[in-house]
Amino acid sequence: MNLPKQVMLREVGPRDGLQAEKAFLPTEEKIELINALSKTGLCYIEATSFVHPKAIPQLADAEELLSRIHRNPEVTYGVMVPNPKGAQRAVSSKVDDMMVFFSASETHNLKNVRMTVEQSLQNIQDVLDIAVKADIPVSAIIATSFGCPFEGEISENRLIDLVGRLNDMGIMDIYFGDTTGMANPKQVHNLSTKLLSSFPESRFGLHFHNTRGAGSANILAGLQAGVTRFDGSIAGLGGCPFAPGATGNVSTEDIVHMMEAMGIKTGIDLKALISCARKVQEYIGRELPGQVMKAGICPCSGGLKRYAA
Amino acid sequence: MNLPKQVMLREVGPRDGLQAEKAFLPTEEKIELINALSKTGLCYIEATSFVHPKAIPQLADAEELLSRIHRNPEVTYGVMVPNPKGAQRAVSSKVDDMMVFFSASETHNLKNVRMTVEQSLQNIQDVLDIAVKADIPVSAIIATSFGCPFEGEISENRLIDLVGRLNDMGIMDIYFGDTTGMANPKQVHNLSTKLLSSFPESRFGLHFHNTRGAGSANILAGLQAGVTRFDGSIAGLGGCPFAPGATGNVSTEDIVHMMEAMGIKTGIDLKALISCARKVQEYIGRELPGQVMKAGICPCSGGLKRYAA
Numbered sequence: 072m073n074l075p076k077q078v079m080l081r082e083v084g085p086r087d088g089l090q091a092e093k094a095f096l097p098t099e100e101k102i103e104l105i106n107a108l109s110k111t112g113l114c115y116i117e118a119t120s121f122v123h124p125k126a127i128p129q130l131a132d133a134e135e136l137l138s139r140i141h142r143n144p145e146v147t148y149g150v151m152v153p154n155p156k157g158a159q160r161a162v163s164s165k166v167d168d169m170m171v172f173f174s175a176s177e178t179h180n181l182k183n184v185r186m187t188v189e190q191s192l193q194n195i196q197d198v199l200d201i202a203v204k205a206d207i208p209v210s211a212i213i214a215t216s217f218g219c220p221f222e223g224e225i226s227e228n229r230l231i232d233l234v235g236r237l238n239d240m241g242i243m244d245i246y247f248g249d250t251t252g253m254a255n256p257k258q259v260h261n262l263s264t265k266l267l268s269s270f271p272e273s274r275f276g277l278h279f280h281n282t283r284g285a286g287s288a289n290i291l292a293g294l295q296a297g298v299t300r301f302d303g304s305i306a307g308l309g310g311c312p313f314a315p316g317a318t319g320n321v322s323t324e325d326i327v328h329m330m331e332a333m334g335i336k337t338g339i340d341l342k343a344l345i346s347c348a349r350k351v352q353e354y355i356g357r358e359l360p361g362q363v364m365k366a367g368i369c370p371c372s373g374g375l376k377r378y379a380a
Numbered sequence: 381m382n383l384p385k386q387v388m389l390r391e392v393g394p395r396d397g398l399q400a401e402k403a404f405l406p407t408e409e410k411i412e413l414i415n416a417l418s419k420t421g422l423c424y425i426e427a428t429s430f431v432h433p434k435a436i437p438q439l440a441d442a443e444e445l446l447s448r449i450h451r452n453p454e455v456t457y458g459v460m461v462p463n464p465k466g467a468q469r470a471v472s473s474k475v476d477d478m479m480v481f482f483s484a485s486e487t488h489n490l491k492n493v494r495m496t497v498e499q500s501l502q503n504i505q506d507v508l509d510i511a512v513k514a515d516i517p518v519s520a521i522i523a524t525s526f527g528c529p530f531e532g533e534i535s536e537n538r539l540i541d542l543v544g545r546l547n548d549m550g551i552m553d554i555y556f557g558d559t560t561g562m563a564n565p566k567q568v569h570n571l572s573t574k575l576l577s578s579f580p581e582s583r584f585g586l587h588f589h590n591t592r593g594a595g596s597a598n599i600l601a602g603l604q605a606g607v608t609r610f611d612g613s614i615a616g617l618g619g620c621p622f623a624p625g626a627t628g629n630v631s632t633e634d635i636v637h638m639m640e641a642m643g644i645k646t647g648i649d650l651k652a653l654i655s656c657a658r659k660v661q662e663y664i665g666r667e668l669p670g671q672v673m674k675a676g677i678c679p680c681s682g683g684l685k686r687y688a689a
């Protein structure tokens with residue numbers, strides 16, 4: 072089984088995960104969570120979003136949060152930026168990375184941000200202009216890359232075309248989102264192999280949801296294809312707007328557990344990460360999908376051996 | 381990605397899954413469930429167990445259940461048989477397959493059945509003698525094959541030795557159980573490859589638990605190694621006696637969904653299977669771990685396309 076020796080994980084719980092929660096999590100608790108996550112060895116945390124506060128009230132405290140978290144210089148604090156207005160706010164808040172997004176599916180993009188994909192790409196160019204001037208990197212996520220609940224299959228050629236457009240703008244950090252959990256491992260392997268060989272200068276990542284139970288298998292398929300960047304959400308925080316009760320993002324600590332068990336280095340202290348997961352579950356006040364925080368670390372495989380006794 | 385064209389799945393929910401439930405499920409509902417499962421295309425159902433009723437009160441209705449279910453001639457109804465007494469009961473109830481079990485780990489076996497592994501193998505020989513006389517096949521499951529919560533790692537050589545012992549008795553259908561969710565995909569791939577090449581005449585199967593979130597990845601690894609037999613529990617019914625709150629068996633319908641999405645034939649009607657999963661959740665009266673029954677079928681991949689519109 073061909074696997075990479077090490078990977079880079081992004082923690083998206085504080086934005087992508089929390090965004091699905093209706094009850095407002097106090098800013099103080101968000102800050103405590105991000106500060107705790109910052110000490111686990113994670114090198115990237117999606118901290119919040121600069122969408123309009125009315126669109127997502129949960130993240131209306133973006134500025135306050137970014138001014139009050141204790142920034143670990145080893146950590147990149149990324150923020151979701153939907154438009155030039157958000158980019159200005161991101162510059163003022165001195166974020167380390169602007170995360171832009173759009174959907175591979177026209178229908179999903181229209182429903183999600185009321186723009187055509189073409190308009191979204193123009194909007195991203197406008198964000199990029201601001202980011203470049205402020206010397207802030209930009210990474211992109213292409214939602215519904217593995218299937219759209221409205222349009223169904225997304226063709227490989229469509230994704231190749233969109234990656235080419237982003238590369239032309241100068242965006243080389245590109246994540247493929249399985250927004251509603253439609254990916255299967257064979258598809259992930261084929262698509263990842265194709266994209267990695269077609270765009271050797273891009274840095275590709277995979278962003279999976281466990282909505283149909285195949286999250287860990289999809290990650291394994293990505294690893295086997297040579298992908299080394301993955302997103303996860305602490306404790307599996309999040310959900311799926313298209314399927315009430317269904318799971319959202321894969322759980323970061325479960326991913327780390329599986330990777331370290333196979334000897335893949337994540338650079339993360341799993342015990343500290345599990346503490347964060349339990350903290351989130353406490354804050355949210357109901358059972359969250361993460362498994363390892365309930366079962367504990369299996370102490371006898373690969374990189375997990377260091378947690379024994 | 382090298383994958384088999386078709387697989388054989390065993391449904392273990394009515395025994396392995398239910399066994400973890402404290403509240404007694406009325407015999408009537410068990411029968412309804414097994415009758416419904418029998419119409420999904422599943423070719424093997426673990427119906428109940430002939431353990432002593434005091435040991436597992438949930439399955440005390442084994443005889444009544446077996447006499448009242450409507451047996452589909454296309455389905456093998458297997459029953460867990462712990463000892464010669466159980467084997468006699470299994471013969472009287474005309475089961476189609478006796479499932480015997482023991483642990484690869486001495487400590488786990490002692491704690492679980494108060495016998496050494498050597499004593500368990502003798503006990504299995506006694507069960508086998510009864511089964512052979514009654515012309516009933518026997519399949520075995522080796523628990524803690526991928527790690528033991530007490531002893532840690534289980535060596536490949538240990539498993540090879542145990543498989544050899546079973547083969548010598550004439551037991552060729554052997555399943556490896558990841559009893560407490562300690563397996564990782566690399567280990568599964570290595571072990572499966574080794575076992576398949578060492579024992580070409582055995583029929584090996586894998587029995588995974590999702591206790592640490594890697595269930596679907598472990599199945600993918602098994603498929604890639606060439607394993608074509610897997611156990612699942614409808615709706616993910618079950619649990620882990622060593623970790624309260626943690627998940628047990630992988631969910632059958634989630635496995636079927638992932639396999640069919642990759643074009644692997646399971647012979648199962650996924651819609652009918654999801655109805656069974658929802659029925660179980662209703663019977664049990666709380667949310668169960670199966671994901672696809674909440675999110676619905678993704679209609680645009682491989683064998684799932686037939687469910688579109």
